[in-house]
Amino acid sequence: MHESNNNNTQSGQRPTPTPEEITRRRFLERLSLVAGGVGALILAVPIVGFILAPFFARKHEIWRSVGKLESFKIGETTAVEYEDASPLPWAGVTARSAAWLRRVNANTFIAFSINCTHLGCPVRWLAEANLFMCPCHGGVYYQDGAVAAGPPPLPLARYPVRLQNGEVQIQTAPIPITKK
Amino acid sequence: MLQRIFNRVRDWVEDRTGLLEAVGKMARHLVPPDAKWWYVFGSATLCAFMIQVISGIALAFSYIPSASQAYSTLQFISDDAPFGHFLRGLHYYGASAMVLMVGLHMAQVFLFGSYKFPRELNWATGVLLLGFTLVMGFTGQLLRWDQNAVWSVVVGAEQAGRAPFIGKWLAHFTLGGDTVGGATLTRFFAIHVFIMPALIFAFVGLHLWLVLRHGISEPPKAGKPVDPKTYRQEYKELIEKKGRPFWPDAAWRDTVFCVGMIVAIAALALYFGAPQLGKPPDPSIIAASPRPDWYLLWYFAVLALLPHGSEKYFMVFGPLLAGVLLIALPFISNRGERSPSRRPWAIAAILMIVLMMAALWAEGVKSPWSPNFKAQPLAPSVVGATNGPVFVGAQLFHSKGCLNCHLIGDDGGRRGPNLTDVASRLPSSQMILRISNGGANMPAYAANLTTAEMDALVAFLQSRKIQRP
Numbered sequence: 001m002h003e004s005n006n007n008n009t010q011s012g013q014r015p016t017p018t019p020e021e022i023t024r025r026r027f028l029e030r031l032s033l034v035a036g037g038v039g040a041l042i043l044a045v046p047i048v049g050f051i052l053a054p055f056f057a058r059k060h061e062i063w064r065s066v067g068k069l070e071s072f073k074i075g076e077t078t079a080v081e082y083e084d085a086s087p088l089p090w091a092g093v094t095a096r097s098a099a100w101l102r103r104v105n106a107n108t109f110i111a112f113s114i115n116c117t118h119l120g121c122p123v124r125w126l127a128e129a130n131l132f133m134c135p136c137h138g139g140v141y142y143q144d145g146a147v148a149a150g151p152p153p154l155p156l157a158r159y160p161v162r163l164q165n166g167e168v169q170i171q172t173a174p175i176p177i178t179k180k
Numbered sequence: 181m182l183q184r185i186f187n188r189v190r191d192w193v194e195d196r197t198g199l200l201e202a203v204g205k206m207a208r209h210l211v212p213p214d215a216k217w218w219y220v221f222g223s224a225t226l227c228a229f230m231i232q233v234i235s236g237i238a239l240a241f242s243y244i245p246s247a248s249q250a251y252s253t254l255q256f257i258s259d260d261a262p263f264g265h266f267l268r269g270l271h272y273y274g275a276s277a278m279v280l281m282v283g284l285h286m287a288q289v290f291l292f293g294s295y296k297f298p299r300e301l302n303w304a305t306g307v308l309l310l311g312f313t314l315v316m317g318f319t320g321q322l323l324r325w326d327q328n329a330v331w332s333v334v335v336g337a338e339q340a341g342r343a344p345f346i347g348k349w350l351a352h353f354t355l356g357g358d359t360v361g362g363a364t365l366t367r368f369f370a371i372h373v374f375i376m377p378a379l380i381f382a383f384v385g386l387h388l389w390l391v392l393r394h395g396i397s398e399p400p401k402a403g404k405p406v407d408p409k410t411y412r413q414e415y416k417e418l419i420e421k422k423g424r425p426f427w428p429d430a431a432w433r434d435t436v437f438c439v440g441m442i443v444a445i446a447a448l449a450l451y452f453g454a455p456q457l458g459k460p461p462d463p464s465i466i467a468a469s470p471r472p473d474w475y476l477l478w479y480f481a482v483l484a485l486l487p488h489g490s491e492k493y494f495m496v497f498g499p500l501l502a503g504v505l506l507i508a509l510p511f512i513s514n515r516g517e518r519s520p521s522r523r524p525w526a527i528a529a530i531l532m533i534v535l536m537m538a539a540l541w542a543e544g545v546k547s548p549w550s551p552n553f554k555a556q557p558l559a560p561s562v563v564g565a566t567n568g569p570v571f572v573g574a575q576l577f578h579s580k581g582c583l584n585c586h587l588i589g590d591d592g593g594r595r596g597p598n599l600t601d602v603a604s605r606l607p608s609s610q611m612i613l614r615i616s617n618g619g620a621n622m623p624a625y626a627a628n629l630t631t632a633e634m635d636a637l638v639a640f641l642q643s644r645k646i647q648r649p
Contacts, residue, residue: 088362092248
């Protein structure tokens with residue numbers, strides 16, 4: 001026991017108390033602290049779990065129809081609206097999302113995120129200028145989403161698009177968060 | 181008779197609780213005799229916080245923190261509920277007052293060197309309270325659940341997302357999911373109404389405890405530096421010899437100032453009312469120009485004016501560095517002169533911060549970097565032609581988006597250079613070069629204009645010359 005004490009002291013730890021040193025008071029102190037810790041843990045696990053669990057839930061993205069194929073003209077870029085993948089029942093209008101959809105040719109579409117890659121503000125399409133412009137800090141993008149001017153570090157994000165039974169469908173996606 | 185009953189009840193309650201004695205001791209603690217009007221900003225901050233608590237509780241009687249209903253409850257509070265418009269105004273201007281007062285309090289404490297020994301932790305807890313106040317301001321703006329709030333959440337998430345390693349998680353946490361939705365508002369409601377107020381109450385308690393423990397710092401005197409070895413003894417002697425009870429000798433100034441502030445806040449709420457609600461919180465409405473409330477507008481300007489590519493580092497390390505530096509201040513220097521007359525750099529620092537924030541704020545209000553989407557086609561009187569290349573060029577100048585970013589006279593945007601007199605400084609060849617190739621803040625139009633369109637545009641720009649006598 002003494003050896004053990006010396007070793008602990010040398011390694012910078014408190015010496016292990018002898019059985020005589022463990023008084024009733026110290027035992028009760030420890031009992032209270034451990035019991036308090038257990039109680040806190042019993043409460044903390046479900047509470048923290050409840051708050052954080054949604055972040056670890058697997059998201060299932062789905063395809064949303066945004067219009068008939070013939071309603072989009074070749075060479076034009078139009079705003080399309082659709083609903084998020086699995087909105088909460090009380091989401092109301094916040095469940096809506098939008099994208100800029102460009103019909104490149106008969107069967108090719110590009111869906112751009114409306115979020116500027118600088119800080120996420122909604123970019124607007126200037127049809128005659130063939131440019132996207134951001135109202136916040138003046139980011140500008142060409143019609144293919146490439147950065148034309150201003151602070152955006154990346155081109156506009158794109159969403160998957162497909163044609164299904166004569167309808168144009170966009171796959172829902174998280175708001176693109178720029179890491180660059 | 182009534183007096184006797186009252187006294188007996190009071191004595192009984194006091195006997196069982198001891199509250200009057202405890203509160204009385206705190207209220208009558210001795211303070212330096214010459215701690216006067218400079219010392220009112222701390223209590224004014226607390227007073228503004230209490231206004232926020234009371235008006236916030238009142239608003240919570242009608243506000244429903246649901247993504248689908250919050251907007252309509254705010255419309256009800258603003259338009260139909262008795263005193264609702266006033267109450268929202270009170271909460272808004274109360275928040276502004278709290279931010280202003282916490283800033284003034286910090287500036288005064290810094291200038292007076294009151295953060296030095298032994299009050300290092302008074303300062304550190306104060307810095308945390310400043311942070312909590314700003315979080316309250318931001319989350320409060322989001323509870324005004326309109327279009328601006330929704331896009332402010334997205335902007336907040338984008339900034340959080342730049343953090344290394346945990347950025348994606350932080351952005352996810354900010355949004356309450358992958359996108360703005362049902363979980364977003366409830367998250368900010370819980371933070372704004374429960375978590376942050378609880379933290380503020382706790383840290384205000386700790387802050388006040390430290391004030392009582394170390395005493396209110398005496399006004400600084402030039403040539404009387406803080407020496408940790410002797411300061412406590414000197415302060416004790418000063419207080420024993422010249423100290424005055426806080427209540428009422430010093431507290432009357434706090435009371436008068438707080439009442440004045442309440443009158444000012446109420447007058448602003450009555451006269452200007454609550455901030456107008458924007459469009460509904462529908463993320464599919466793309467025509468939006470999100471802006472923060474005034475106290476964060478300077479930061480909005482910083483993000484626009486930073487050199488391209490440096491935002492990532494600034495967004496992550498800027499606030500972090502500012503927070504660390506502020507908290508570290510008394511640990512870097514906790515002794516020596518306190519008087520501002522012997523600390524010219526302290527005065528310079530405050531002046532620099534105030535001037536910098538004011539200049540950035542003014543730029544934020546104007547937001548010259550934002551394209552002007554309301555720009556209308558130029559009037560014939562401005563164009564100076566109703567047909568021909570100059571006229572066609574003026575139309576292209578509008579339709580191609582040039583007017584969104586450039587001024588012609590008083591029309592257009594301010595993102596790029598003012599082109600009212602561009603023909604005086606650029607020949608046609610230079611114009612074609614710049615329009616075709618663009619620049620850091622201008623798109624290249626080479627693929628976007630036909631030769632005829634370029635000629636018309638240049639003809640219009642060559643007609644932009646101020647006739648000088």
